[in-house]
Amino acid sequence: MDSPIENYLRRIHAELAGLKDGKPYSAIPAMANVNPDCFGIALATADGYVYEVGDTREEFSIQSISKPFTYALALADLGMEAVDAKVDVEPSGDSFNEISLAEGTGRPANAMINAGALTATSLVKGSGGRSRFKRILDTYSAFAGRDLDVNQRIYTSEARSGHRNTALGYLLRSFGIIETDPAPIIKDYFRQCSVMVNARDLALMAATLANSGRHPLSGDEVLDLASVERVLSVMTTCGMYDDAGSWISSVGMPAKSGVAGGILAVLPGQVGLAVYSPPLDAHGNSVRGVAVSQRLSHDLGLHFVRAARTGRSAIRAIYDITAAPSGIRRTDEAAEILAEHGHRVQVIELNGDLLFAGAESMVRALTELPDDVELVVADLRSVDEVSDVAIRLIAEAEDMLRRSGRELAFVELEGTVAASLQELGRETASFTTRSAAIEWCENRMLEGHGTELVLPDTIEPADSPALSPLDPDDAQLLQDMMEDRTYDDGDVVRRVGQRFGGVFFIVSGQIMTSIPGPDGSRVKLATLGPGMTFGEMAMGEDRRQETTVKASGPVQVKVLTADAIDELAEQDPVLSMNLWKALTQDAYARVEQYLREAAVRIHD
Secondary structure, three states: OOOHHHHHHHHHHHHHOOOOOOEOOOOOHHHOOOOOOOOEEEEEEOOOOEEEEEOOOOOEEOHHHHHHHHHHHHHHHHOHHHHHOOOOOOOOOOOOOOOOEOOOOOOEOOOOOHHHHHHHHHHOOOEOOEOHHHHHHHHHHHHHOOOOOEOHHHHHHHHHHOHHHHHHHHHHHHOOOOOOOHHHHHHHHHHHHOEEEOHHHHHHHHHHHHOOOEOOOOOOEOOOHHHHHHHHHHHHHHOOHHHHHHHHHHOOOOEEEOOOOEEEEEEOOOEEEEEEOOOEOOOOOEHHHHHHHHHHHHHHOOOOOOOOOOOOOOEEEEEEOOOOOOOEOOOHHHHHHHHHHHHHEEEEEEEEEEOHHHHHHHHHHHHOOOOOOOEEEEEEEEEEEEOHHHHHHHHHHHHHHHHOOOEEEEEOOOOHHHHHHHHOOOOOEEEOOHHHHHHHHHHHHHHHHOOOOOOOOOOOHHHOHHHOOOOHHHHHHHHHOOEEEEEOOOOEEEOOOOEOOOEEEEEEEEEEEEEEOOOOOEEEEEEEOOOOEEOHHHOOOOOEOOOEEEEEEEEEEEEEOHHHHHHHHHHOHHHHHHHHHHHHHHHHHHHHHHHHHHHHHHHO
């Protein structure tokens, strides 16, 4: 099944591909002839799933997007105090190549401008047989999750045309900010800007920062959390240079751009976004990249003010109904059908918040369901908040499920998600307990995959599973001994503590059994339907009713009373003994089912 998120990204890509403003960067000759129509969007979740649309595998030089990662390596090597002594954390308000140095000390305003980036490069030292640049390149590769390399043609072009950066390097040396010969440092800076990446790489690099420095696919810790916090903080205030204020108000994510046309943005705990499109605006930022970021932030609720909570997967468990059946006792034939086809019903338990990241994990799970799944139950009882973005994504996923012949149902105490979908014109089944939802699904499976006899409206006692071990004539004889009784919806048929009153055979309708819970509330045990029995567990002189039995709708039963059972024992002891054996066999089967369902009933 298609993903609603991929479909959304395709729509945004098609719409913004027509945006023709801006021009590719031409100050570096090797980058001057890039195709201005290249356009890719990659969105990586904190658990490593990447949505890609357009030219996401087209490689380009990382340029200034390298700055946060070199700064991160310097922080990891030396600690904040040592790095802060050389480069500040204040926004400069200037463009990326301005000479923003503190008066007197020469300290650069931050590590995102060129002067600060040169300083950060100078702070990285060779170690363990690896040169400074080899360590920088390895760090970039670890963030991307693959080996990256330098484009020598772009590096040579940068080195030949980068007079301003060369001058900045020597100016920093004059202030003692760079403490050694600046020439090798300047070359390494040009090399780091010439590392080749694609939009997918940048999205995973951003997702690693979003995931507290741990790569979402490999699980490797690339950067410690304290350094991640510092890097993202500086990216928030300084990453977009003299457009930082407008960016943080309209997009609301720490970000970094590069003159090759890339933009990287991070929503901590949730996603990493990357866009590649070469035409730049007056600030040196990708025109389409800015437009995409603004649209996604608005449409998907990615602004940090709206999406402040952690975006860990909202999915607690996924299983089919064979692992957690309803509390209904089925006939043997029905049980066989459910055992064979129960995998066609999947239950998805969710918890936490359904903001963008949480809704994304739910929608992704829906799109990855096996082809033979027919019904999906989303259990939302442990969900704290459901955003408007989540409702829209769920609505699109529900549409896609319906188009593929599937159906979605909810378990929620208030029914708010189903009500919200109804306002959008979608009728979706909703239940307050998981047992009720699974019961509904089981009935749908039996209707679709069984015969009309699997869910009959009426079953006489002689045809019930409990009496199936008996000779048909004996079963009919027992039925003839029974009393007819009827009950209306809500009527109490038996109460806890009552003495044995006979064996009740349900002819039509449904019966619900429950027991008192620890807090005095009623705990539902099972729903019984036609052909099923109750009351026999209290057989015996000193036994009493252990459950409350109540009619759920109109109910017709036949009762083999205690007096009739006593009379049978005197007149036909063989049949009486066979009846006991049949009822005991049926009771054992029921106890086994109750044990399998215990965890589900307690949860409900």
